[in-house]
Amino acid sequence: MIHQYKLNGYNIVLDTYSGSVHVVDDLAYDIIERYEHMDPDTIIEKMLDKYRGHEDVTETSIRETIEEVAQLKRDGKLYSEDEFKDLSFNLKKRKTYVKALCLNVAHTCNLTCDYCFASQGKYHGARALMSLEVGMRAIDFLLENCGFHRNLDVDFFGGEPLMNWQVVKQIVAYARSKEGTCNKHFRFTLTTNGLLLRDEVIDFLNKEMHNVVLSLDGRKEVHDRLRKTINGKGSYDYIVPKFQNFVKKRGDREYYVRGTFTHNNVDFTNDIFHMADLGFDRLSMEPVISDPSEPYALKEEDLPEIYEQYEILAKEMLKREEEGHGFIFYHYMLDLNEGPCIHKRISGCGSGTEYLAVTPWGELFPCHQFVGDEAYSMGNIWDGVKAPEIQEQFKETNCYSKPECQDCWAKLYCSGGCPANSLHATGKLTGNFEFSCDIFRKRIECAMMIKVAQSMKVGSENQAVYK
Numbered sequence: 001m002i003h004q005y006k007l008n009g010y011n012i013v014l015d016t017y018s019g020s021v022h023v024v025d026d027l028a029y030d031i032i033e034r035y036e037h038m039d040p041d042t043i044i045e046k047m048l049d050k051y052r053g054h055e056d057v058t059e060t061s062i063r064e065t066i067e068e069v070a071q072l073k074r075d076g077k078l079y080s081e082d083e084f085k086d087l088s089f090n091l092k093k094r095k096t097y098v099k100a101l102c103l104n105v106a107h108t109c110n111l112t113c114d115y116c117f118a119s120q121g122k123y124h125g126a127r128a129l130m131s132l133e134v135g136m137r138a139i140d141f142l143l144e145n146c147g148f149h150r151n152l153d154v155d156f157f158g159g160e161p162l163m164n165w166q167v168v169k170q171i172v173a174y175a176r177s178k179e180g181t182c183n184k185h186f187r188f189t190l191t192t193n194g195l196l197l198r199d200e201v202i203d204f205l206n207k208e209m210h211n212v213v214l215s216l217d218g219r220k221e222v223h224d225r226l227r228k229t230i231n232g233k234g235s236y237d238y239i240v241p242k243f244q245n246f247v248k249k250r251g252d253r254e255y256y257v258r259g260t261f262t263h264n265n266v267d268f269t270n271d272i273f274h275m276a277d278l279g280f281d282r283l284s285m286e287p288v289i290s291d292p293s294e295p296y297a298l299k300e301e302d303l304p305e306i307y308e309q310y311e312i313l314a315k316e317m318l319k320r321e322e323e324g325h326g327f328i329f330y331h332y333m334l335d336l337n338e339g340p341c342i343h344k345r346i347s348g349c350g351s352g353t354e355y356l357a358v359t360p361w362g363e364l365f366p367c368h369q370f371v372g373d374e375a376y377s378m379g380n381i382w383d384g385v386k387a388p389e390i391q392e393q394f395k396e397t398n399c400y401s402k403p404e405c406q407d408c409w410a411k412l413y414c415s416g417g418c419p420a421n422s423l424h425a426t427g428k429l430t431g432n433f434e435f436s437c438d439i440f441r442k443r444i445e446c447a448m449m450i451k452v453a454q455s456m457k458v459g460s461e462n463q464a465v466y467k
Helices: 025-035 038-048 057-074 085-092 131-146 159-183 199-208 222-226 237-250 269-277 302-321 342-347 388-395 419-426 434-457
Strands: 003-008 009-014 021-024 101-102 151-155 186-190 209-215 254-260 282-287 355-358 364-365
Touching: 009 025, 009 269, 009 434, 021 025, 021 434, 025 057, 038 057, 038 364, 085 159, 101 131, 131 151, 151 159, 151 237, 159 199, 159 388, 199 209, 199 237, 209 237, 222 237, 237 355, 254 269, 269 282, 269 302, 302 434, 419 434
Parallel strands: 101 151, 101 355, 151 186, 186 209, 209 254, 254 282
Antiparallel strands: 003 009, 009 021, 355 364
């Protein structure tokens, strides 16, 4: 399977199963498009007709290009076969170990964001804070069920996790005390809306957190429209100086400023550029997932503008990189040489198997987006997983279990997409949320174009192949 597209002046051809990316001239692009369903003589006839008047396009040059395409096919870099389908079935049978937990340390929040999937942090239930006892037991549960994994990830989530600040610190200290005796290493992440950031908190986060995610939707009018405090006021003016102070002290350690775009700001690149201009250089912007009846819900008619915005973003990123003040965009971080192994590409995020969410009461769910849905309650941190059938469902949720994915060129980059989004959009874990798929494919196209442009800049030949 191949995918061809034109973007920013480049003719790009992806070979899905080998992962090879080719940058070709117009003639090669047209020949590749026809090669699998036309004989050489027909291709030559059509190319001579299409390129009539082009002195450099002759029967000889066309035959030479056809042979180059044939050689790429023989080398397994074009029209390669799918060798991974059987592997996907074997992965379903594998024994999995938990290597990451999302600790919902606070089922409460000091913002009332309209689009919050967690119902303003309550997850459609009672407000609650995780106790230290539950947090320590969660760490023990992870150590008991991690198997061979040495690096263990713990995400502090909410609601707003800094509303349970003392317990966060104590959980970190407890986990660190276990590292030496258990020969494990903990990597912590915390997601915050920023209202409770202060110097003491910043210093601790910069010392202990492998990553910190800061929630900001962009321009003041965009952010304040949906991200309000409990008294109905916008939070932009209060949190932006705090975020700038945090990032200044953060140095070169990992962080992301993460936003959500909605129908209200389909021109979301202006929000990304605004955040970059504020001094933030690691950015993420996610499309809102919501009930279609909500006034801020994205709609099918928004897709053409969304596509254009992603192209604008990619081109502007290259421009700013050239000018010496570039930034990272999470969804354009594509490693074409040493990216995720094929096992990871097929198995996906690991929710429900390698990654679990823990409520303030110690109940286990496949991930934070399933918390509160009793149909996906898997057990608890004292008794362990009591619903192995749910784990089996998640093992089988990948790009080879969805009929709609079979002919998709991007399936080895998304692994079948987010199970939670599929469930909420279609009612099935293996459902196909086509709107999300459309956005994902466009992001991959733009990310590849950026890699191509960077490669061409450093002197690659006209045809570059990544493997």
